[in-house]
Amino acid sequence: MITLRINGEELITSASPDTPLLYVLRNEFQLFAAKFGCGMGQCGSCAVLIDGEIRYSCLLPVAAIGTKSVRTVEGLSTMEGDLHPVQQAFMEENAAQCGYCTSGMMIATVALLEEIPQPEDEQIQAALKGQLCRCGSHPRVMKAVKRAIL
Amino acid sequence: MKDLLKSLPIEGRRSFVKQLGTLMVSFPLTSPILWPSYGPVQEEKLPRTLQRNPSLGAWLQVTEDNRVQVFTGKIELGQSIKTVIRQVAAEELSMEMEQVEVIMANTAMTPNEGYTAGSGSVKGSAIAVRYAAAFARMHLCSLAGNQWGLERKDVHLDNGTIFSKDKKRSISIANVLGGQQSEVEVTMPIELIPKRKYRFVGRPNVSYDIEQIVRGEPYFIQDLVFPQMLHARILRPPAPNWNGNIDVAKLKLLLPEGLELFVDGKMLAIVGADEYTVVKTHRRLDRELKWHSDEVSVTDRTLSEKMKEMSTEEVEVISPTVKEDLAGATFEGTFFKPYILHGAMGPACGVAKFDMDLLEVWTHSQGVFPFRAALASLFSMPAERIIVKGEAGAGCFGHSSADDAAADAAILAHAFRGRHVRVQWTRQQEHQWEAMGSAIKIDVKATLNDQGEIVTWESEVRTDSHSTRPNKDPGTLLSARYLSKPFYMKGKGYIRGGHRNAEPYYRIASNKLVAHHFQGPLRVSSLRSLGAFANVFAIETIIDKMSRYLGEHPIDFRTKRLDDERAIAVLERLKEQTINEKTAEREGLGYAFGRYKNTDGYCALATKLSVSVNGDVTLIKCWAVVDVGEVMNPLGLEMQVEGAILQACSWTLKESVTFEGNAVSCADWNAYPILRFGNVPDFDITILDQPQEQPLGGGELATPPTPASITNAIFDALGLRIYSLPVKIQSHP
Numbered sequence: 001m002i003t004l005r006i007n008g009e010e011l012i013t014s015a016s017p018d019t020p021l022l023y024v025l026r027n028e029f030q031l032f033a034a035k036f037g038c039g040m041g042q043c044g045s046c047a048v049l050i051d052g053e054i055r056y057s058c059l060l061p062v063a064a065i066g067t068k069s070v071r072t073v074e075g076l077s078t079m080e081g082d083l084h085p086v087q088q089a090f091m092e093e094n095a096a097q098c099g100y101c102t103s104g105m106m107i108a109t110v111a112l113l114e115e116i117p118q119p120e121d122e123q124i125q126a127a128l129k130g131q132l133c134r135c136g137s138h139p140r141v142m143k144a145v146k147r148a149i150l
Numbered sequence: 151m152k153d154l155l156k157s158l159p160i161e162g163r164r165s166f167v168k169q170l171g172t173l174m175v176s177f178p179l180t181s182p183i184l185w186p187s188y189g190p191v192q193e194e195k196l197p198r199t200l201q202r203n204p205s206l207g208a209w210l211q212v213t214e215d216n217r218v219q220v221f222t223g224k225i226e227l228g229q230s231i232k233t234v235i236r237q238v239a240a241e242e243l244s245m246e247m248e249q250v251e252v253i254m255a256n257t258a259m260t261p262n263e264g265y266t267a268g269s270g271s272v273k274g275s276a277i278a279v280r281y282a283a284a285f286a287r288m289h290l291c292s293l294a295g296n297q298w299g300l301e302r303k304d305v306h307l308d309n310g311t312i313f314s315k316d317k318k319r320s321i322s323i324a325n326v327l328g329g330q331q332s333e334v335e336v337t338m339p340i341e342l343i344p345k346r347k348y349r350f351v352g353r354p355n356v357s358y359d360i361e362q363i364v365r366g367e368p369y370f371i372q373d374l375v376f377p378q379m380l381h382a383r384i385l386r387p388p389a390p391n392w393n394g395n396i397d398v399a400k401l402k403l404l405l406p407e408g409l410e411l412f413v414d415g416k417m418l419a420i421v422g423a424d425e426y427t428v429v430k431t432h433r434r435l436d437r438e439l440k441w442h443s444d445e446v447s448v449t450d451r452t453l454s455e456k457m458k459e460m461s462t463e464e465v466e467v468i469s470p471t472v473k474e475d476l477a478g479a480t481f482e483g484t485f486f487k488p489y490i491l492h493g494a495m496g497p498a499c500g501v502a503k504f505d506m507d508l509l510e511v512w513t514h515s516q517g518v519f520p521f522r523a524a525l526a527s528l529f530s531m532p533a534e535r536i537i538v539k540g541e542a543g544a545g546c547f548g549h550s551s552a553d554d555a556a557a558d559a560a561i562l563a564h565a566f567r568g569r570h571v572r573v574q575w576t577r578q579q580e581h582q583w584e585a586m587g588s589a590i591k592i593d594v595k596a597t598l599n600d601q602g603e604i605v606t607w608e609s610e611v612r613t614d615s616h617s618t619r620p621n622k623d624p625g626t627l628l629s630a631r632y633l634s635k636p637f638y639m640k641g642k643g644y645i646r647g648g649h650r651n652a653e654p655y656y657r658i659a660s661n662k663l664v665a666h667h668f669q670g671p672l673r674v675s676s677l678r679s680l681g682a683f684a685n686v687f688a689i690e691t692i693i694d695k696m697s698r699y700l701g702e703h704p705i706d707f708r709t710k711r712l713d714d715e716r717a718i719a720v721l722e723r724l725k726e727q728t729i730n731e732k733t734a735e736r737e738g739l740g741y742a743f744g745r746y747k748n749t750d751g752y753c754a755l756a757t758k759l760s761v762s763v764n765g766d767v768t769l770i771k772c773w774a775v776v777d778v779g780e781v782m783n784p785l786g787l788e789m790q791v792e793g794a795i796l797q798a799c800s801w802t803l804k805e806s807v808t809f810e811g812n813a814v815s816c817a818d819w820n821a822y823p824i825l826r827f828g829n830v831p832d833f834d835i836t837i838l839d840q841p842q843e844q845p846l847g848g849g850e851l852a853t854p855p856t857p858a859s860i861t862n863a864i865f866d867a868l869g870l871r872i873y874s875l876p877v878k879i880q881s882h883p
């Protein structure tokens with residue numbers, strides 16, 4: 001049994017210690033925001049925040065998390081359901097086409113803005129470089145990140 | 151379809167609605183209502199999909215709580231079709247958009263609209279819904295009018311309630327229907343809401359599902375969960391035609407407790423309740439299986455040279471004459487576009503359950519009905535016993551592996567009866583097994599006479615099929631060929647897609663196009679814009695050469711040789727947008743134009759970029775001016791155009807499938823890099839709205855002009871012509 005701190009709650013998993021966090025989030029805790037995109041740390045679809053830093057959950061064994069706090073897109077909005085400013089900005093800018101990459105994009109944005117509250121364009125592009133998108137939602141994601149800054 | 155509903159009482163529409171907590175009220179069949187004739191008749195004939203499915207109930211239904219559900223045979227793949235359908239339905243029904251729910255392709259519920267493809271969703275489905283919804287409004291008003299002894303013109307519908315003119319009477323749309331079960335048919339004449347009164351159509355609207363997506367709620371097929379669901383991963387050889395000795399007994403020894411090995415011929419799968427255990431075991435067994443093949447006919451390095459010898463004689467000659475005596479200054483080029491992946495961000499997934507002779511399948515297929523036909527022949531079962539439900543998938547832009555993964559699930563569901571089986575393809579499988587976009591080779595030779603007129607244009611196109619989508623031939627499904635009773639695809643699929651847009655849209659005195667079928671080593675099918683991407687690349691490169699030869703501005707050169715005013719208008723607007731643009735050293739500005747399929751939307755495109763000393767291209771800005779006729783959702787269209795350009799930038803600058811024989815070697819994102827943040831240009835998209843014109847669909851039109859706008863800009867920067875994609879520039883000081 002491993003205890004995880006996910007979105008402010010203590011949750012217990014019976015998954016084997018080598019199980020990547022992604023499978024536990026999705027299959028045990030019904031947290032579907034993080035997506036399976038490659039399982040190889042190459043696309044960013046599965047991104048989550050571990051103690052505020054972006055990590056790819058497809059490669060992160062649950063046993064390696066320890067007492068660190070895990071935050072997923074589901075944990076960005078308030079308990080009452082109010083959207084996080086980054087979610088709000090992504091919604092207002094319609095920063096998704098199919099939306100498969102969107103969770104990862106938002107997680108990367110939250111991580112960026114928590115570190116650099118007023119990033120320059122190059123800093124935004126650098127921070128999102130690991131997040132792949134096939135639909136070309138990039139320009140709208142840029143707009144959303146800038147809206148979230150304001 | 152009515153019969154199907156009768157034969158499927160459990161899974162029919164009504165039980166679905168019950169799940170939603172509402173009761174269905176259908177449109178009662180009344181004696182034919184004579185419409186008072188006012189307002190001009192909008193169209194002589196019903197839109198084609200409506201003619202095929204004329205029952206009003208096939209398109210929309212009123213729920214007991216006075217909302218409307220609209221059924222579309224199309225599927226949402228990021229192209230925003232649900233948003234557009236909601237806009238047109240709300241408009242014609244004079245309702246708020248939130249009151250309209252859109253239900254996607256499902257063989258038990260929605261009309262058969264074939265494939266979601268070819269930029270046809272708006273043209274097809276949205277227009278059908280427009281007429282069906284307008285008819286529903288007239289019908290509902292007439293019902294109320296009949297009850298009150300008033301003419302239809304003396305009642306009107308407003309957000310779910312019908313009022314008499316004097317406002318003394320009102321009735322909800324659910325109540326006016328009174329719960330009868332039969333249906334009326336949509337017939338002409340239909341009075342549409344005048345466009346000047348539109349409240350939703352033509353205005354920017356965020357995507358239907360955007361809130362669900364930003365909240366990270368379950369939304370995609372990958373997020374489906376059923377009680378007791380089994381997870382599965384497929385074991386495959388590295389490529390078709392590879393052989394191996396499958397030692398089933400030995401493999402079984404490696405299985406952890408609780409997991410099953412499914413074997414049918416050369417189709418193997420690991421199945422179990424815990425997904426990660428299945429994943430680990432799949433990796434282990436995959437290493438264990440040894441496959442071999444001797445045929446290495448061609449590789450990605452030799453493909454371009456070998457395409458000629460691997461091609462057939464001409465399969466088609468269009469516009470067969472070229473008058474040699476007209477010829478003047480000659481412009482030539484041999485162009486090449488490699489195999490390209492769809493590369494959806496979410497690898498294919500499918501879920502299926504087989505129980506009591508009923509097969510249910512959940513898929514992100516582009517065509518639930520044709521896919522059902524393929525399953526019916528694969529399992530020799532009546533199509534009526536198969537329900538295929540469309541679910542959202544990651545953007546794939548063509549025939550993806552969705553059908554294959556769902557077929558895998560359906561095969562396994564037969565073995566694990568009564569359980570939902572979920573098949574998730576791995577990233578490697580997605581890259582190796584999807585039916586990719588075909589390689590193309592094009593030879594062009596064209597001439598200008600002394601007056602600067604284009605007098606001859608000869609092109610030869612060599613390419614493989616551009617659609618092998620599922621149909622009643624089960625061989626269109628990947629795993630069918632591995633079963634102990636195998637099926638192989640008959641025919642070659644849609645060959646003509648290869649020379650889509652191969653004929654220039656410009657005024658040319660004498661024109662000859664020869665198309666060859668190239669029998670390539672890899673599995674191929676439709677990818678955004680089919681052959682148009684490569685063909686317009688070739689045409690617009692030659693056009694650029696000609697304009698430089700004459701010293702004319704590239705836009706003026708084009709407009710002078712076009713007869714279509716709408717084509718000229720997009721180009722002229724683009725000229726205005728870019729006229730003051732200056733380029734520094736090593737920077738270039740390139741132009742291109744295309745009318746998709748030569749019959750659809752217009753797109754004029756300019757790209758500004760810079761090239762570093764070591765040959766790296768940095769995209770600075772893209773301008774696009776588009777005309778797609780009537781625009782339903784400008785925001786959705788703008789996104790489609792931006793997305794298409796960026797994706798085509800990625801194809802142009804980075805993408806090429808690597809392979810040895812028929813084994814694909816670029817099995818992940820490191821081996822198959824795509825454009826990413828760090829090289830995303832600024833965008834300036836202009837939409838020339840033409841509210842009185844037919845809507846033409848905007849998902850593909852910006853794809854074909856993109857490569858030449860880039861390579862012409864590279865020429866502008868360096869004086870270097872690019873003929874072969876992806877762009878590779880050796881260091882160029």
Ligand code: FES
Binds near residue numbers: 043044045047056
């Ligand atoms: S799924 Fe984790 S990085 Fe791709």
Ligand code: FES
Binds near residue numbers: 102133228545
């Ligand atoms: S929006 Fe489709 S992958 Fe990014």
